[in-house]
Amino acid sequence: MSSPDFDQKTQEELKKFLDAENAKAQMQSTIHEFTGRCWDKCIKSATSNNNKIDSTEKACLENCVNRFVDTSMFIVKRLQNRN
Amino acid sequence: MSSPDFDQKTQEELKKFLDAENAKAQMQSTIHEFTGRCWDKCIKSATSNNNKIDSTEKACLENCVNRFVDTSMFIVKRLQNRN
Amino acid sequence: MSSPDFDQKTQEELKKFLDAENAKAQMQSTIHEFTGRCWDKCIKSATSNNNKIDSTEKACLENCVNRFVDTSMFIVKRLQNRN
Amino acid sequence: QVKSEMALANAQELINKINNNCFNLCFQNIGPSFSNNDQKCVTSCMDKYMEAWDIVSRTYVGRVQKEQQKF
Amino acid sequence: QVKSEMALANAQELINKINNNCFNLCFQNIGPSFSNNDQKCVTSCMDKYMEAWDIVSRTYVGRVQKEQQKF
Amino acid sequence: QVKSEMALANAQELINKINNNCFNLCFQNIGPSFSNNDQKCVTSCMDKYMEAWDIVSRTYVGRVQKEQQKF
16 A cells, blocks of 8 residues: 555554445445345245245245355355465 | 544545545446446347447337336335335 | 545545555456456356366456457547547 | 344445345336336335345344354 | 536446446357457447437436426 | 465455355255255365466456557
């Protein structure tokens, strides 16, 4: 990171500010992304007679989130073992 | 938002700066996103004989944008009534 | 860009800082995006017996990147000639 | 429960996501007006999306907490 | 009219969007060179995309203004 | 060679991209556990994705350099 005319302290504060904004957005953004992906996998229709999620769809959504987390953790572990 | 070592005024200016950058980007970004989505719905081919949008495609694009805005407004109204 | 209470120099530094962060992210992001798009075009399966990319897939990936760059350059040239 | 999480959620983001996910489902054919059927479909889809968001959110937060307890 | 809006538009974003939307349409099969047919298809697709961008932009801005007048 | 590029790469971004691209391929049907077959598929897909990333990266960087030399 090259920002020669900011002093050290300002740079750190700026970074902290951007990191905090980022973290706040990150959790929301992850949940929105998972919802979108698992929606595509699990929710087949949205008709006017059917505006509740049924038990099959619910189980699929829960499994989908858990498989997503499993996969992420598996990838992280395998990347660490490589290095 | 916790950025303890920025003074109040700097924080506000920083926020104003980021908001302005954001707003400038937002309108462009919305138009680009609508174009992409309505393109997928309405434009079937791009052959070398046919590099104008025909009247059916044009009507579809216009309807698509209007249905998108209708849907957004409908969602906003319904979310407000819920709370 | 209207940020009335930042002085000229601070605005320039802020812009330089954001540009540098942006440029660092941009190259990575382009490579990730190309990988995702060309992956969809070129990689058909990931079975447990087959965790190497074969020569057909490799050629497809290389051609895909080159066609992507060709298309970008073609678009840029054509946009410049228009103006 | 949805409501409190909603308050936390960036409302604009939620609206965008509902719109994106329900538009494809409800507007396979695009007509010249926002019909009653369109409104019913969007209503139903929106309710399902928010319920899905709630399920995903609880499952994800629960799983993250469970994993953190292992350390 | 496209031109002035183009000037406003982030040019890089426009190039990316044209590329993304036209790549799928024009490169269903990827060959070892950027052929004349590829160039014709990209030219045609690019013109259509910019025309679509213009239609969408005018429709959207018009609609937003119409809705704002209601208040 | 992958490793050094990996170090440069935003690790989180890489994990996200592998997950996104391999999830669709490996989880056409979603079951109640992360099975051995799932793990094999993710392992294989992950290796292929990183190899693809490496090929794309080298091809892209090589092409950009080639084009820059023309000026």
